[in-house]
Every structure is written in structure tokens, then in C-alpha cells.
Amino acid sequence: MKIKLFGCVGVLLGLCAINAAHAELIRGVVVQQTMPKPWEVDNRPTGKGWGERPPAGQGYATSTGRKSSTGANGITYHGGPVMLGTTGVYYIWYGNWAGNTATSILPDLISGLSGSSYYNINTTYYNGSNVAVSNSTLLKKSITDNYSRGTALADADVTAIVSSAITSGALPVDPNAVYFVLTSADVNETSGFCTSYCGWHTHGTIAGQDIKYSFVGNPDRCPTACAAQTVGPNGNAGADAMASVLTHELEEAVTDPDLNAWYDTSGAENADKCAWKFGTTYTTSNGAKANMKLGARDFLIQQNWLNASGGLCTLAH
Numbered sequence: 001m002k003i004k005l006f007g008c009v010g011v012l013l014g015l016c017a018i019n020a021a022h023a024e025l026i027r028g029v030v031v032q033q034t035m036p037k038p039w040e041v042d043n044r045p046t047g048k049g050w051g052e053r054p055p056a057g058q059g060y061a062t063s064t065g066r067k068s069s070t071g072a073n074g075i076t077y078h079g080g081p082v083m084l085g086t087t088g089v090y091y092i093w094y095g096n097w098a099g100n101t102a103t104s105i106l107p108d109l110i111s112g113l114s115g116s117s118y119y120n121i122n123t124t125y126y127n128g129s130n131v132a133v134s135n136s137t138l139l140k141k142s143i144t145d146n147y148s149r150g151t152a153l154a155d156a157d158v159t160a161i162v163s164s165a166i167t168s169g170a171l172p173v174d175p176n177a178v179y180f181v182l183t184s185a186d187v188n189e190t191s192g193f194c195t196s197y198c199g200w201h202t203h204g205t206i207a208g209q210d211i212k213y214s215f216v217g218n219p220d221r222c223p224t225a226c227a228a229q230t231v232g233p234n235g236n237a238g239a240d241a242m243a244s245v246l247t248h249e250l251e252e253a254v255t256d257p258d259l260n261a262w263y264d265t266s267g268a269e270n271a272d273k274c275a276w277k278f279g280t281t282y283t284t285s286n287g288a289k290a291n292m293k294l295g296a297r298d299f300l301i302q303q304n305w306l307n308a309s310g311g312l313c314t315l316a317h
């Protein structure tokens with residue numbers, strides 16, 4: 001998910017030179033084929049909220065192998081899997097979260113999302129057998145990581161944090177889940193947290209399985225870039241902002257787990273198309289804005305792209 005104030009707005013404008021540095025995040029199986037015609041290639045998502053042009057001859061074909069023009073709903077299926085059934089969530093609380101209410105707000109977020117009319121938007125996405133994503137997600141386990149890789153993380157460190165959690169047995173091997181590395185505000189992600197993005201998702205082979213994982217940093221580190229407001233509806237500006245970024249990454253991971261399923265011609269995944277768009281809001285008792293109630297809590301969470309009715313950013317389906 002891109003930051004609020006600065007972001008790559010498209011390769012056509014030549015503003016995406018930074019993308020080359022993130023190519024290593026693409027671990028989707030490239031469909032080898034004869035060189036496609038230009039109109040058969042969509043930009044591939046990087047998982048960081050911008051698309052990048054695939055190398056010549058390595059564009060993804062659609063499942064049918066036909067022209068992959070933008071679908072009737074503004075987003076196109078590219079043949080890869082989606083996540084089915086109840087999607088598991090694992091939290092790795094990295095750094096120092098002692099006394100931070102994020103550790104109750106963000107677990108409540110997942111239980112509130114599951115079965116909600118908001119999360120139901122994801123059920124408009126399906127795989128090549130027309131099996132749709134379920135309106136069901138579950139926080140299965142949370143663990144802590146006490147700065148095992150220090151306070152300046154490269155992308156490879158995030159991968160290593162997830163890998164260590166799994167191979168040590170602290171977390172199970174679960175290919176039908178998303179592992180979130182949630183870093184405290186004193187931790188940087190040096191490939192662009194707070195300057196290019198607020199979170200990202202990708203996947204890779206860990207313990208022999210295709211593991212989906214995501215980085216979401218604490219926007220208390222950079223509220224002007226990664227938080228929509230300075231007071232959150234749950235009284236924790238950083239955690240309340242993380243709720244929107246985390247949800248963004250979760251719904252992208254569910255509909256595009258291997259970066260080869262649902263995205264548009266610019267490489268934007270479903271949530272990318274609605275980043276920082278909140279729709280109708282209301283004011284909570286502490287003065288913060290919110291736009292949905294999930295369980296007992298108010299949240300301000302960005303809209304998501306509906307893959308129906310011609311496609312639109314919405315808060316409910």
C-alpha cells in the first residue's frame with residue numbers, strides 16, 4: 001500500500017524507476033510462452049501498491065490465453081489461485097509492543113472483519129474454476145519477536161522473520177494463511193516504509209509450502225505518510241491506521257496471493273484501486289472519524305474494489 005502523499009502513479013508517466021529495486025518481491029510462477037503482444041501483458045503487481053512492467057516475454061497470460069484487457073469490472077483475472085475457505089491470519093509482533101493497545105485492537109479487527117458486509121466484497125473474486133473467496137478469516141495465533149533482526153529491516157529480513165517463526169515451530173506451516181510482520185514504531189523497513197509504502201504483501205516458499213506474508217509498520221513512525229488522522233477511533237492513532245493498511249494487504253493477499261490472479265492493467269490489485277478512499281464517515285466519541293463498526297469497535301478502513309456491477313470502490317457488499 002502506497003503512502004498518502006507520494007506514490008508512483010504509473011509507468012506511463014515514467015515515475016516508477018524505483019520499481020526495479022522491488023523485482024525480487026515477485027515470486028509468482030512466470031508463464032513461459034512465446035513473446036506476447038503488448039496488449040496481452042498487464043503490469044504485474046509488486047505487492048507494494050504499484051505495478052511494474054514485466055520483462056519482455058514474461059507477461060502473464062490470462063487463464064484463457066486470450067487478450068488480457070481490463071475486465072468488465074475494471075479488474076482482470078490472470079489465472080493464478082485465490083485463497084479459499086477461511087483464511088488464517090498470524091501476527092508476528094516485532095520489536096516492542098509492551099503496553100500498546102494495538103495488541104488488542106488488531107486481533108479484534110480480524111474477528112470483526114470475518115463475516116462483515118465489508119469483507120464480503122472479497123467474495124466477488126474467484127479462481128479459474130469459479131470458486132469464490134469466502135467471507136471468512138480467523139486470527140489463528142500471535143507471537144512476539146524481540147528484535148531478532150534489529151531495527152532496520154530489509155525485505156529479506158522480513159522474509160527471514162517469517163521463515164524463522166515457521167521453521168522454529170513457533171507458528172505452523174499454513175499455506176492458506178497470511179503471516180503479518182507488525183513492527184513497532186522504532187523499526188524501519190529500509191526498502192521504503194514511510195517513503196514509498198505503508199505496507200506490502202508477497203509470497204515465497206518456506207518449509208516447502210507457498211507462504212503468503214505481509215509487512216505492516218506502525219504509522220506512529222510517520223503519521224503524515226501512513227495515517228489518515230492523528231486521533232484514531234480506538235484512541236491509538238498508529239494501531240488505528242495499521243488497521244486500514246493491514247486490511248488492505250489482507251484483501252489483496254486473499255484475491256492475489258501469488259501476484260498472478262486479480263489486478264488491473266496498471267498492476268493495481270483490488271485494494272490498490274481504493275487506497276486512501278474512505279467513503280462516508282461518521283465522528284466517534286473521541287472526535288476521530290470512522291466509517292464502519294466491526295464487532296464492538298469503530299474503524300476507519302479504506303474502501304475495497306467490488307468485482308461486480310461494473311466495478312467500484314465501496315464499503316459493503
Ligand SMILES: [Zn+2]
Pocket residue numbers: 001002047048049248249252269271272
Ligand atoms: Zn496494495
